[in-house]
Amino acid sequence: MSEEYIARVENLHIHIKTQAGMVEAVRGVDLNFKAHQTIGLIGESGSGKSMMARTLLGLLPAGGSIVEGHVYYNEKPVEQYTDKEWRSLRGKEIAMIFQDPMHALNPIMSIGKQLSEAIVLSQQVSWKEAKSQALIYLEKVGIEPTMERYHSYPHQYSGGMRQRIAIAMALSSKPKLLICDEPTTALDVSTQAQIIDLIIALQKEYAMAILFISHDLSLVSQMADEIAIMYAGRIVEHASTKEIFLQPKHPYTWALLSAMVDFQPKSEMLYTIEGTPPLLVNPPKGDLFAYRSEFALDIDFEEDPPFFTVSPTHRVASWLLDERAPAIAMPAHLTHQIQKLRIMEKKHE
Ligand SMILES: Nc1ncnc2c1ncn2[C@@H]1O[C@H](COP(=O)(O)OP(=O)(O)OP(=O)(O)O)[C@@H](O)[C@H]1O
Numbered sequence: 001m002s003e004e005y006i007a008r009v010e011n012l013h014i015h016i017k018t019q020a021g022m023v024e025a026v027r028g029v030d031l032n033f034k035a036h037q038t039i040g041l042i043g044e045s046g047s048g049k050s051m052m053a054r055t056l057l058g059l060l061p062a063g064g065s066i067v068e069g070h071v072y073y074n075e076k077p078v079e080q081y082t083d084k085e086w087r088s089l090r091g092k093e094i095a096m097i098f099q100d101p102m103h104a105l106n107p108i109m110s111i112g113k114q115l116s117e118a119i120v121l122s123q124q125v126s127w128k129e130a131k132s133q134a135l136i137y138l139e140k141v142g143i144e145p146t147m148e149r150y151h152s153y154p155h156q157y158s159g160g161m162r163q164r165i166a167i168a169m170a171l172s173s174k175p176k177l178l179i180c181d182e183p184t185t186a187l188d189v190s191t192q193a194q195i196i197d198l199i200i201a202l203q204k205e206y207a208m209a210i211l212f213i214s215h216d217l218s219l220v221s222q223m224a225d226e227i228a229i230m231y232a233g234r235i236v237e238h239a240s241t242k243e244i245f246l247q248p249k250h251p252y253t254w255a256l257l258s259a260m261v262d263f264q265p266k267s268e269m270l271y272t273i274e275g276t277p278p279l280l281v282n283p284p285k286g287d288l289f290a291y292r293s294e295f296a297l298d299i300d301f302e303e304d305p306p307f308f309t310v311s312p313t314h315r316v317a318s319w320l321l322d323e324r325a326p327a328i329a330m331p332a333h334l335t336h337q338i339q340k341l342r343i344m345e346k347k348h349e
Contacts, residue, residue, distance in 0.1 A: 096179040
């Protein structure tokens with residue numbers, strides 16, 4: 001293999017046993033993580049984004065298991081890691097930040113102490129050394145590195161500041177892969193932008209691979225090198241960010257782009273995607289988006305489409321790309337918006 005991947009997900013299928021039946025939460029996902037690269041994982045609620053994050057961390061819910069496919073770290077499948085190796089990998093090489101920073105923070109311990117503790121655990125340094133490193137991490141995430149800050153508690157901070165502290169905690173193990181699960185959803189727009197800028201700056205410094213999970217295409221486009229669009233447990237389109245915005249091919253991507261505020265023609269009603277994703281307990285056969293798509297073909301209700309390659313960095317699971325399919329163009333308003341984007345791109349070249 002010519003490229004070096006920090007982690008790889010190959011044809012991953014995850015089932016969760018529930019009282020209602022078997023949930024097919026993830027249905028054949030491939031993803032490759034490289035240093036310095038950010039993959040944006042986009043999809044509606046229930047599409048399987050969090051399940052992907054949990055699998056990468058080895059934290060499947062009760063009843064959940066990998067029924068097919070593999071997760072590799074440093075080219076070794078996780079099932080070949082011993083418990084000790086896997087624990088060490090999880091503690092040192094993979095870190096996660098959540099929508100709610102309190103997920104990672106202890107409300108009754110000072111932020112300095114918990115940061116120092118994380119550093120001692122992951123780097124096996126002395127408490128004194130960890131304390132001085134904790135101040136450096138605070139500074140890196142934009143918090144004044146003073147003893148007053150060090151000794152303060154999470155409740156003394158705003159949501160944005162708490163997220164900065166959670167990021168410092170995540171960074172303290174110098175992870176190679178950082179998983180961000182909707183880390184800015186609970187924040188106001190300007191704090192959101194600051195946190196995104198912070199993550200981008202830290203990625204430059206630490207060369208991390210990032211998986212950025214969100215339902216917000218506009219937000220993800222600010223930082224992702226590539227975007228994977230997930231629907232009902234499957235990635236339906238995966239391409240460079242530019243390709244997703246300038247040459248989207250899947251009707252679900254068209255719908256997501258159409259629903260973006262920046263893409264809506266001012267005079268029209270806000271576009272929303274009709275219907276809801278299917279339940280993944282014994283899902284019907286075929287392309288699961290077909291049940292909501294005005295562009296569905298007969299074959300969609302029979303067989304799940306394979307991936308069609310549009311470019312070396314662009315693949316799409318839709319029968320519309322089959323050579324036998326009728327020529328169906330994306331909705332006119334979207335073509336128009338993309339045209340405007342292309343003109344803007346040219347101006348900035
Ligand atoms: N603990 C669980 N037990 C059973 N089914 C679950 C469990 N957690 C998630 N699921 C199911 O797995 C599928 C994928 O859910 P997942 O939470 O990964 O979606 P998501 O895209 O992250 O959604 P959200 O944006 O709401 O977090 C859904 O059908 C969901 O109902």
